Amino acid sequence: MKKLLKPRREVGIVGYGAYVPMYRIKAEEIGRVWGVSRFPVQEKSVPGLDEDALTIGIEAARNALRRAGIDPKLIRAIWFGSESKPYAVKPTGTVIAEAIGATPDVSAADFEFACKAGTEALQTAIGFVGSEMADYAMAIGVDTSQGRPGDHLEFTAGAGGAAYIIGPKSSDTVAYFEGSYSYVTDTPDFWRRQHEHYPRHGNRFTGEPAYFHHVINAAKTLMEELGLTADDFDYAVFHQPNVKFPLTAAKILGIPKEKVLPGLLSNYIGNAYSGATLTGVSAVLDIAKPGDRILWVSFGSGAGSDAFSLVVQDAIEEKRDLAPKTMTYVNRKKYIDYALYAKARRKLIM
Known part of the structure; x- marks a missing residue:
């Protein structure tokens, strides 16, 4: 049995873009509060009070568009993968489509599969373009992940994401x-x-x-x-x-x-x-x-x-310098303490 997934039409990445929030908390600061001295990472990103998976997705999508250099109206699908979308019942993909000017002739949906929701959206976009249903589709993977206070996950649950515009393989694909x-x-x-x-x-x-x-x-x-x-x-x-x-x-x-x-x-x-x-x-x-x-x-x-x-x-x-590079966001940082982190992540549930 053939196991490889490969569409009839070859496809590639026309544009890509990432976004990572500016705030950081060091693992040792979390450890100071909970009495832990060994850490799985050095530090992690923290979304600001006005940031969530949706706003991160919009920033990443706009960066992908800058590199793609295409009319957003040509994007016929926007699929958003996340386990921390801001609404339980309301698609995030529609908001991003509106924000980047891709509406109304576009398919939009939110994908869920824990940490691989973004690549599920990507697989679907590859098939959508590869089947010639459309020439361009956008796949986005973003999370502002959660970790229970004091749990192992709290040391690593960060925030960030990226968007990829998929199109037919050509001299324009990166x-x-x-x-x-x-x-x-x-x-x-x-x-x-x-x-x-x-x-x-x-x-x-x-x-x-x-x-x-x-x-x-x-x-x-x-x-x-x-x-x-x-x-x-x-x-x-x-x-x-x-x-x-x-x-x-x-x-x-x-x-x-x-x-x-x-x-x-x-x-x-x-x-x-x-x-x-x-x-x-x-x-x-x-x-x-x-x-x-x-x-x-x-x-x-x-x-x-x-x-x-x-x-x-x-x-x-020629395309990679058309939008901020990922390490620009990674290196742009402002450290906060646990109190500000708890406020930003709304950990104080009344």
């Missing part, structure tokens, strides 16, 4: 997709039930049977289907709930950490959940050269992984 693959099982390692403020997780269960099982199988199957090996890739971006997991996955696959570090942002912005790999790949595109091949593997609890192989094209050289 990179094209060689193929993709999705691997999914019913593995309940992380969840948040209705009306609950914070998610729950299965502790050690989140590692081997969840993250590593899905990420490794997705990556290996993609490479086998494409006839590629780890040595054929110049960069690799894995879902990054912390620093240890993606580096361990790379080691298992035989990928040196030097190929992972350029897209590994979790030590500086935390885990952006649905936006994690999309933001990491945007950082790699900001520095990649034409001809470079990128391995992109997401993970979402519940559980599943999407794996993609991207090849960078010549257009990256």
Whole structure:
């Protein structure tokens, strides 16, 4: 059975853009409050009082449009992946479509699959454009993730995301997709039930049977289907709930950490959940050269992984400077203490 996902029409990335909030809290500050001295990341991003997944999505979408250089009216679908959308019942995609001037001739929807909601939207956009239903579609992955006070997740639950405009492969695309693959099982390692403020997780269960099982199988199957090996890739971006997991996955696959570090942002912005790999790949595109091949593997609890192989094209050289680079946002930071962090994240529930 053919496992590779590849549309009849070749597609690529016409434009991409990221956004990360300015505020940061150091892990040691969170540890000071809860009496913890070992941390999975150095610091994480914190959305401001006037920021949420929607506003981050709009900023990322506008940056993607700047690089794409197309009329937003040509975008026939805007799909938004997140587990922290501002409305329980009201699509976020419609607001973003209106904000960037893509309405009314456009499809819009919100996707959910824990941390891989963004790449689910991307898979759908690839199929939408690849089937010739439309020439352009936008996939967005954003989160302002939650962590219960004092829980392990509070040290890593960050904020940020990125948007990608997908179009037919041409001299105008900055990179094209060689193929993709999705691997999914019913593995309940992380969840948040209705009306609950914070998610729950299965502790050690989140590692081997969840993250590593899905990420490794997705990556290996993609490479086998494409006839590629780890040595054929110049960069690799894995879902990054912390620093240890993606580096361990790379080691298992035989990928040196030097190929992972350029897209590994979790030590500086935390885990952006649905936006994690999309933001990491945007950082790699900001520095990649034409001809470079990128391995992109997401993970979402519940559980599943999407794996993609991207090849960078010549257009990256003229387009990457048309919008702020990802590391510009990562390096733009203002530190806050736990009190301001608790206020910004509305942790004081009355």
